[in-house]
Amino acid sequence: MKLQYEPKQVYDVSKGQALFKKALSLVPAGIYGHLGPSEGCMIPVSAYPLFMSRAQGTYIWDLNGNRYIDYMCAYGPNFLGYNDPDVDAAAIEQLKKGNCTTLIAESMVEMAEEMVNTINMADWAFFGKNGGDMTAFAVMIARAYTNRKKIVLVSGYYHGVAPWMQKLGYSGVTEEDLANNLYIDWNAPDQFEKLIKKYPGQIAGLIATPYYHPTFVDNQLPPEGYWQKMRKLCDDNGIVLIFDDVRAGFRIDEKGSDYHYGIEADLSCFCKAIANGYNMSAICGKEKLKNATADIAYTGSYWLSAVPLAAGVATLRKAKAIHAVEENAKKGIKLTEGLKEVARDNGFDLRVTGEPAMFYLRLGNDFPSTILHQEWVTECVKRGVFFTSHHNHFINYALSDEDMQYTWEVADEAYKIVRANHPDANYIK
Amino acid sequence: MDNVTRAKINLFAVLRNIEDLCTMDPVSADLIKGVDLGVEFNVPEVGSAVLTFKDGKCKFTRGKGKSALKLYFTSPEHFNNLIAPPTDPKTGKPKMVIPIFYNVFKVSFLLNTFTKLADRLSHYLQPKPEEKEELLKDPAYFETNTILTAYTAFYAMSEIANSDFTGKAIARRMPDGVIACAVGGTDLAVNITIKNHHFVTNKGKVKDPRATMIFGDLQFAHDLLNGKSSSFTGMGTGQFQISGYVEMLEQMAKLLTQVNYYLG
Numbered sequence: 296m297k298l299q300y301e302p303k304q305v306y307d308v309s310k311g312q313a314l315f316k317k318a319l320s321l322v323p324a325g326i327y328g329h330l331g332p333s334e335g336c337m338i339p340v341s342a343y344p345l346f347m348s349r350a351q352g353t354y355i356w357d358l359n360g361n362r363y364i365d366y367m368c369a370y371g372p373n374f375l376g377y378n379d380p381d382v383d384a385a386a387i388e389q390l391k392k393g394n395c396t397t398l399i400a401e402s403m404v405e406m407a408e409e410m411v412n413t414i415n416m417a418d419w420a421f422f423g424k425n426g427g428d429m430t431a432f433a434v435m436i437a438r439a440y441t442n443r444k445k446i447v448l449v450s451g452y453y454h455g456v457a458p459w460m461q462k463l464g465y466s467g468v469t470e471e472d473l474a475n476n477l478y479i480d481w482n483a484p485d486q487f488e489k490l491i492k493k494y495p496g497q498i499a500g501l502i503a504t505p506y507y508h509p510t511f512v513d514n515q516l517p518p519e520g521y522w523q524k525m526r527k528l529c530d531d532n533g534i535v536l537i538f539d540d541v542r543a544g545f546r547i548d549e550k551g552s553d554y555h556y557g558i559e560a561d562l563s564c565f566c567k568a569i570a571n572g573y574n575m576s577a578i579c580g581k582e583k584l585k586n587a588t589a590d591i592a593y594t595g596s597y598w599l600s601a602v603p604l605a606a607g608v609a610t611l612r613k614a615k616a617i618h619a620v621e622e623n624a625k626k627g628i629k630l631t632e633g634l635k636e637v638a639r640d641n642g643f644d645l646r647v648t649g650e651p652a653m654f655y656l657r658l659g660n661d662f663p664s665t666i667l668h669q670e671w672v673t674e675c676v677k678r679g680v681f682f683t684s685h686h687n688h689f690i691n692y693a694l695s696d697e698d699m700q701y702t703w704e705v706a707d708e709a710y711k712i713v714r715a716n717h718p719d720a721n722y723i724k
Numbered sequence: 725m726d727n728v729t730r731a732k733i734n735l736f737a738v739l740r741n742i743e744d745l746c747t748m749d750p751v752s753a754d755l756i757k758g759v760d761l762g763v764e765f766n767v768p769e770v771g772s773a774v775l776t777f778k779d780g781k782c783k784f785t786r787g788k789g790k791s792a793l794k795l796y797f798t799s800p801e802h803f804n805n806l807i808a809p810p811t812d813p814k815t816g817k818p819k820m821v822i823p824i825f826y827n828v829f830k831v832s833f834l835l836n837t838f839t840k841l842a843d844r845l846s847h848y849l850q851p852k853p854e855e856k857e858e859l860l861k862d863p864a865y866f867e868t869n870t871i872l873t874a875y876t877a878f879y880a881m882s883e884i885a886n887s888d889f890t891g892k893a894i895a896r897r898m899p900d901g902v903i904a905c906a907v908g909g910t911d912l913a914v915n916i917t918i919k920n921h922h923f924v925t926n927k928g929k930v931k932d933p934r935a936t937m938i939f940g941d942l943q944f945a946h947d948l949l950n951g952k953s954s955s956f957t958g959m960g961t962g963q964f965q966i967s968g969y970v971e972m973l974e975q976m977a978k979l980l981t982q983v984n985y986y987l988g
Contacts, residue, residue, distance in 0.1 A: 315960060324956035333956040336970050340962055464894035464978045511971040663901055664934050664968040685970060 296636045300704040303678040310358035311345040329370055329686075336685040342673050350377035352693035355681070363681040364698050368689035371542055371567030375610060375619060376693025382571045385609035389602045400601030402608060409611045410579055415554040416563055417579035421588065423598050426541030426566035427455025429578040430502065432593050433562045434459075436580065437500030437535035440587040444475045445494055447501045447534075451481060451509035454502060454539050481507040481515060484524040491532050500535040500562075501525065505543050505552035506650065510685045511665075513657065514649030517556055526558045535584070538563040541576070545569060546652040546689065549611075549620045551579075568614075573606035614692075620652070623690040626699075627651030630690070633703045641710035642722030643667075655687040660721050667713055667720060674709035725986055729887040731770045731800035733986055734807040736786060737879035738849070739765070741872045742775055745845055746782040748868045752844045755837055756782060761830060762791030763838065765823075767803040793830040795823040807842075848872050870946040871912055875927070877949055878905065878914045880987060881979045882923035891982050895921045898975045901934030907945045908938055916976070935968035937976070951984065 315332075319325040326345060328334055337343040344357030353376060355365045365373065375382060389402055403422065410420035423429055434446050446459075454460045458472035477494065479486040491498060503525075507515040529536040538553045538560035545568035548555035553563060561584060566576035574597075580588060614620065631647040631654050638645035644659030661667035665684060672684040680702050682688060714722065745752045759777040766772045766788075774789035775782055797803040802821070809818035825831055848869050851859050859865045884891035885898070898918050906913040906929065915930045916923055939945035940963035947953040948964065955977050958964025966973050 319957060319960055324954065325960040327956075331956070331960070333959045338967055338970075339965060340960055462893070462897070464890045464975075464982065466978070466981060470890075511969065663899075664932070665970075666968050669967060 296633060296640060296703060296707075298637070298704055298707050300708075303705055303708055305677050306344070306357070306361040306679065307359050308342070308344040308357060308361070311343070312341065314358060315340075315345045336669070336683060337676075338669050338673060338684070342677050344676075352376040352378070353691055353695070353698055361679060363676070363679050364694070364702055365681045366688040366690075366702075367681055367683060367686070368691050369572060370686070371546075371689050372570075372572040373689070373691045374545060374568035374623075375571050375613060376691050377572065379571055379610075379613070379693075381613050382573070382606050382609045386573060386602050386606040389605035392601070394602045395597055395600045399599050400604070402601045402604035403599055406575075406577075406604040406607045406611075409608050410565075410569075410577055413549060413611055413615065414563060414565075414579045415550040416559040416561075416581065417551075418582040419585050419588075420577050420579050422604065423576045423578070424574050424595060425455070426539075426564060426576050427457055427460065428595070428598075429564035429566065429576045430454040430460065430537070430539050430541065431457050432578055432591070433535075433537040433539075433564055434500060434502065435591055435593065436562060436578075436584055436588050437537060439591055440535060440584050441499040441533060443497050443499035445477055445498045446475060447477045447479060447487060447490060447498055449481050449503045449507075450478050451507060451512070452502075452504065452539075453509065454541075482518060482521060484521065484528060487525060487528055491528060491534070496533075498532065498534050500537050501529055502537040502539055504539045505547065505556060508542065508649055508653065508655065508687050513646060514653075514655045514687060516650070522553070522556045522558045529561075535561045537561065540564055541566040542687075543650065543653060545614060545620055546623065547620070547650050549615060569610060570603050570607035571610040573603035573610075575600075575603035575607055577607075617692065619692045623652040623692055623694075624650070626692075626694050627654050627690045629696075630654075630694070630699050630702065631656075633699060634706055637703050637706045638710060639723065641707065641714060642724070643671075643710055643714075644723050649687050652690040653687045654690075656682065657684075660723070667717060670716065671706075671709050671713045674712050675705050678705045678708065680705040726888065727800040727804060728769050729884060729891070730986060731767055731803045732883040732887050733880040734804055735765060735767060735770055735773050736883055737876050738807055738845070739773065739775070740784040740879060741845055741849070741875055742841055743782045743784040744872060744875060745841065745848065745868075746777075746780075748871065749844055749848070752841055753780065755840055755844075756780060759833070759837065761793060761833055762789060763833070764788060764791035764794045765797070765803070766795065767797045767800060770800055770803065792827055793833060794826040795834070796825070797823050845872075849876065866946065867942060870942050870949070871910075873949045874907070874912060874945055875914070876987065877980060877983050878916065879925045880983045881976070882916060882925040884982045884986065885921075885923040885979055888982060888986075891979060892921075894975050894978050894982070895923060898923075898972060899934075899969070901969060901972060902930050902932075903935045903937065903972055903976060904930050904933035905937045906939070907942055908940050910942055912942075912945075918972070933968065935970065935972040936966065937973055938965040940964065951988070955980075 332340040346358050347355045349356050355363050407420040411417045458468045461468045540552050540563050543552045544565040553560040561581050563579045628651045635645050646657050649655045658668040669684045672682045756777050762776045764774045772788045774785045806821040812819045885895040903916045913929045916925050944963040
């Protein structure tokens with residue numbers, strides 16, 4: 296790729312770093328969770344801005360006023376672009392009428408109707424706040440419907456942070472929390488079949504993401520016929536098939552990722568993209584599960600707040616009108632093809648895996664340590680392109696061709712810096 | 725926590741510190757002057773180890789070896805009681821724990837020199853709570869305490885990964901590779917090799933690790949190993965630097981938490 300550009304300015308992130316020191320004294324770990332420097336794999340932390348002053352479209356600005364093209368999209372919620380005017384207008388209009396009230400706003404029914412009309416498998420919809428609310432509820436529904444205890448999970452899973460969703464040895468998690476979990480590998484219907492035989496009539500549900508997208512490893516799409524086999528095993532054995540579409544929902548197919556891969560799940564969990572950053576999540580289900588769902592005590596103080604639901608309605612309507620899911624996939628392909636070319640030009644073997652709007656990057660050159668890739672990511676962040684080294688990225692609709700061009704330039708400069716720092720590494724010729 | 729894992733930690737992580745103690749602690753170095761003896765410890769379900777004292781130095785070896793004094797314990801609990809004697813309810817003092825020994829002519833070493841070495845090890849690893857803060861103000865004590873604590877933790881971590889129920893569950897999630905750990909501004913370095921979910925800890929630096937974990941300085945290492953700071957906080961402040969295949973370090977951090985349960 297022929298690139299001509301002026302060297303990029305390395306950002307001063309001192310204001311964010313100073314605020315982080317204050318945060319460390321007031322908040323455990325300063326910034327906890329996936330947005331923090333530890334789980335966010337910000338290496339070294341001193342290079343990262345940590346706090347934002349504002350956001351718009353595909354950009355975030357840090358406290359020093361530096362602009363970043365944000366390829367993490369808040370780890371998924373930014374779908375149409377930060378502060379999308381149509382979504383915000385719907386939210387503000389609802390805010391003027393009321394938000395968290397004793398009587399429920401019409402936006403709940405509108406959002407349910409929008410989900411049922413959009414998601415192929417959906418006969419009904421139910422709302423919460425976070426993805427984990429919905430995956431936990433899905434498991435309860437499966438147990439209530441089947442009167443069985445055990446749940447099958449696919450290794451490398453992430454379904455949230457409730458104790459049963461975590462793993463043995465994680466802080467605060469007991470063996471008893473995991474007592475009813477059974478595990479299979481990704482792409483292993485034979486293992487699922489063995490478990491069904493080993494625990495006859497005891498497995499309530501199988502919960503899985505549409506494709507394999509754990510952190511730190513290449514993502515894998517389902518091979519031909521995989522989901523059909525799993526669907527049949529569930530059908531034949533009275534097991535509820537739960538799709539955790541929290542991350543991939545509306546990044547693969549607006550009708551649901553199960554539809555994209557040729558099946559219908561019994562329950563599908565959504566969050567992230569569905570309200571373009573307004574805090575809501577949803578679960579959609581088949582008619583047969585509706586009564587069991589209705590009988591479960593499951594609610595929260597803000598779950599039916601009207602503003603996020605109104606934002607959700609506006610998000611889905613706009614996404615369908617502008618074909619955002621398809622367009623984002625095209626942008627993902629264009630961006631990553633360019634990145635691969637830039638990498639190759641510099642002697643780096645960039646591997647891109649996963650669905651295009653949720654691409655995962657790693658270098659083949661420095662396997663198994665990933666140190667070169669980490670350094671490249673940090674050099675990109677220092678120049679205004681926010682990638683991560685451990686997690687899949689996200690595309691939002693506001694990403695433009697100019698943003699991609701800027702990204703390729705930064706990527707090129709960053710690869711040259713890494714190569715200069717490691718002249719003896721294993722480069723492709 | 726199980727007694728077998730605890731005994732493995734006591735034998736292969738705690739007792740092995742006598743090797744370093746005899747180098748770092750002048751009192752201990754003085755105790756072993758002129759001693760020429762191998763002492764073999766044998767613990768059922770746990771294994772064997774030898775402490776070899778020669779030329780003013782001590783060497784710890786895993787497994788059986790040349791030794792004039794052989795000690796046998798009837799159970800993991802029996803050995804654990806030697807390392808951390810239970811209190812005698814009648815006297816309020818620690819109970820005397822006597823192993824079955826082979827070679828009566830060398831038993832005076834066990835009752836005298838070895839007991840004193842064990843006391844020196846306790847002085848550094850388990851100081852009396854009322855004396856600890858004052859002792860830590862002495863830079864030499866602080867350094868020895870921190871280094872021995874670090875060695876204990878990293879060696880104990882491998883025992884937990886290979887033996888403890890929860891540790892093995894964490895180890896099953898660990899890919900193959902070498903993790904390098906070091907403390908900035910010191911020569912303290914250990915490496916952990918993982919192959920087929922089996923862990924081996926060794927001292928020293930390695931080339932081309934899959935992941936690295938660097939404690940900024942001895943003070944931060946001390947704070948983290950003593951529960952006065954957290955790895956997440958340290959990463960935020962830059963006192964705890966990681967790089968490479970971070971997933972390995974995440975799992976290792978969970979194993980180090982298990983170390984606290986055993987040794988805390």
